[in-house]
Amino acid sequence: MTKTKRKPSDDEVYNRIWSAIMERKLQPGTRLKEEDLCEVFETSRGGIRKVLQRLAHHNLINLVPNSGAYVAKATVKEAREVFQARRLIETELVRELVRTFTPAKRQALEEHVALEEQAHRDGDLNRRIRLSGEFHLKIGELADKQVLTHFLREIVSRTSLIIAQYQLASARHAEETAAHPCCEHRGLIEAFEKRDADGAISLMMEHLCHLEEQLDLASGINGAIDLKSIFS
Incomplete structure (x- = not known):
């Protein structure tokens, strides 16, 4: 029986x-055609429309009347505000995790970084990029700050779109060829272990500044992506 x-x-x-956005497979400005998504996911147009509405609610796509759904683009002002918001939110998450850090929480972070490093060894840059963003969400989950982590999830997703839109070519090459791409995350784990709140916050701010410095906020790119090649 079949x-x-x-x-x-x-x-x-x-x-x-969401994962495709996090992995920067979907470029800002990419049109998400309902009929293509229905075919790719073998689901109804009504279901796809619900998903698109949800993505739009989280500011990850734009729904344009009489045109369709497009992966969101960020203005330079929005890009700077996203990083400002991340600094504010992640400072609080780091401070709380330092206060409540345990061996079990360290193990959870170590296991996540191990997945990042495995993705690097496998040469899977897209997976490593997604896991890198999820490391920050893991901090929020372990800090047990559900509301802040909910906000951060949206902002981390938007960060991926901003980097896809504005990342300098030299920074992209450095990301692809990095010998130790997870060293900043491991440094954070050590600061948590030492219960060094100031040190951990400083490392997080340096980490976020490093991401922002990779951007050329005077330009951007437009990408034309084949949805079937991403989701097949």
């Missing part, structure tokens, strides 16, 4: 698209 293929849930479709 098994009927299960249709993905709305959450699964959302998470697939």
Whole structure:
């Protein structure tokens, strides 16, 4: 008997698209055609529209009347505000995690960094980029700050779009060829272990400044992406 293929849930479709944004596979300005998404995910147009509305609510896509859905672009002002917001939120998350740090929480962070390093060894830059962003969300989860982590999830996703839009070519090359791409994350873990709040906050601010310095906020790129090649 032939098994009927299960249709993905709305959450699964959302998470697939969210991951593609995090991995910078979807470039800012890419059109997300409903019919293509229906074919790729083998689901209904109604389900796709719900997912697109949810992505728009989280500022990851723009819904343009009589035109369609497009992966969001950020203005220079918005890009700077996103990094400003990250500094404010992540300072509080780091401070709280230092206060409540335990061996179990260290293990959770170590296991996550190990996944980042494995992605690097595998040559899977897209997966490593996504895992790098998720490391910051892991800090929020371990700090048990659900509201701040919810806000950070949206902002981290928008950071991926901003980097895809504005990253300098030299910074992109450095990211692709980095010998030790997770050293800043490991430094944070050591600061947590030492219960060094000031040191951990300083490292996080340096880390975020390093990301922002990779950007050329005087220009940007537009990408034309084949959705089937991303989600197949």
